[in-house]
Amino acid sequence: MEDRESSKANERRIFGISWNVFVLGLVSFLNDMSSEMISPVVPKYLTDVLKTGELLGGTLMGAIESLSSLFKVAFGYISDRFRKRKVFIFTGYALSAFSKGALAFTRYWWDFLSLRILDRVGKGIRTAPRDALIAESSEKGKTGKSFGFHRMMDTLGAVTGPLVGIALLYLMRGMIAEKAYRYLFLFSAVPGLLSLLIIALFVKERGREVRKKITGISALKSRNLRLFLAVVAVGALGRYSYAFTLWKASELGYSLRDEMAFYALFNLMYAAAAYPIGFYSDRVGKRKLITVGFMIAALASLAFAYAEDLPSLIAAFVLYGLYIAIEDTVPRAYMADLAGDFEKGTVIGTYHTVFGIFVFPASVVAGYLWQNYSLSHSFLYAAAMNLLAFVMMLSVPERD
Template sequence: MDEKEKRVFGISWNVFLLGIVSFLNDMSSEMIAPIVPAYLTEVLKVGKLAGGSIMGLIESASSLFKVLFGYFSDRFRKRKAFVFTGYALSTLSKGLLAFSRGPLDFLALRLLDRTGKGIRTAPRDALIAESSNGKTGKSFGFHRMMDTLGAVAGPLVVVLLIGLLSYLPRETLYRRIFLLSAVPGLLSLLIIALFVRDRGGEVKKKIAGVSSLKSRSLQLFLAVVAVGTLGRYSYAFTLWKAEELGYTVLQGSAFYALFNLIYALSAYPIGVYSDRVSKKALIGVGFLLSALASLCFAFARDLTVLLLAFVFYGLHMAVIDTVPRAYMAELAGEGEKGTVIGAYHTVVGVFAFPASLIAGYLWSAYSLTYSFLLASAMAFLAFVLLQFD
């Protein structure tokens, strides 16, 4: 059967395979995500402000490369090479965390991981868009669903490992989990190398520039995204909130699994729905959900409100991590999807760092409540500004 005719559950073969790759890679990433905040503060003895700054810097670093490598993938029409290289760097860095001895080691390896993400994300998203046959929302929804199912599996694996390896000293336990996290990443590399195919060669248009980025509508949307990103924060802050309320690392992992389960179950139907309605309006709903989630985190004092916060946080991420990618792919010219999608990711990354830095400062100087209140205000402001875009 011809490559372009293959379908799995109504999804193109390439999109399906890239979904499996993201499932495995995110399982790898989320095996370490629940223990990273505790590892920073308990083992490496990093303070609150430094912890928030490090997590924000890590989240931002990847995005600084996305527009660059998105552009390169547009120019060379060889997206698979960038996707493979990015995933390989991330897999290597996660395994090597087992041997980190100080904050600088940790930061260097996490930056390597995020650099890998920066290299692969825009080329991969462009490859998904080129393999979608016009159903970008459905394809990105499926991809985010698979990615997030991996994020559900990862913390559950951690819960299992913590139970099985509970006899180990805490530091040794963390390092053992870091090492095991590389295994699913290695499997994802095999899938990319053997089965994923480039589609960029099918686009005949010669790239003369980045004309889509000159669109006023696109520029205004990116400005709104920048404001909305100031209302985002590293997942670590949600786990620190659970810790502040007296929950253990193991219980925090369960909360994080709940968040990812909500995200996973919502992403695909939201993506499908976005192909039928205004993607821009749906993004506005995402900002409102973000504001609501942050308010719940700010005022959570018991289990019920905390659970609601994680549910709204999952719904918000299902919208914001799915629909804008599809929206940007539709706004982009046929020969510059990598560049335009990369520009979106870069804006998110550039503003994610000051967002986490400010959140870390407010936590250190006052309390986590103020961090979440600021995030809620910025998300609501982004919703209002989107109405004038």
């Protein structure tokens, strides 16, 4: 253990971040730029081009969000067993790059869904091994800082992507909307392909440096972690797809370009908050910040439910960005701290899988409420679930 910590201390660092964490941050920047070039277009593509209704649209978005998580615990476990991360990271990003470009050729909701599932499978393959490699490449007690940097880079890509998408749509102005969407899907594959080159050349394996322990108590057996996973499940039931926020903007009369600007604002808030939140979580305690995050989630949902004008809608997107910055950053570091060196991929993958199982019905319920009542009812439901998660989180102790 001391040798491994010593090698981390002597490892090349950039901006106080280990080489692997920096490179993986750059990879996530490019991949998210690729993804977010098209993400704001997807809701309109579903409803306007593929002609899905509210319930089917919400269900598809929920399925897409959820399916990747079902693979994360399996590939986290496999990467733990073989002490290799890089091959899973590369394969996952490769599947995502291919599937996004191939969306240009979809004609029906089911071929669209199959490619989005392939993209999510890619995410499922890479996420737990990548997060485990980030944890293994971090100094002791500074996992929050590392995950905060990674989420910041990931989200800066998500800020850049919609802006690039807006620019490309502007250049294609006058073109039939469906054709412009398809060209945008093709362009989105380029940054994804560049990220593969960076992984192949610059990411370094660390798993072999962690000696496998024959005997050891898994963190998955602890009461603390099981209580936390129960909270994760409830919180996931209130985690609607980003598409609902864009549908809200559309309901208030904003154009597709306006929606992409709102989406960029959300991601800008996410990117600005993720690194300081991760850094701060190492100092004040990750459980406390996760608890606060659920309260902010409830406030964001209420803001979307009652937004009627531009200032209230902007406030909703800002709160949503802050909430996601907390809940997408701190729980990963929290799980990494609880896990032993021999099981980081498995434990982090378990978190992602529990989240993914319960986030799917969240969007189905939200779609049902939208179709049969109103979009505001969808957000009110999410607010209630996040308030429940907040109360439950108060019962989770700092440590067993």
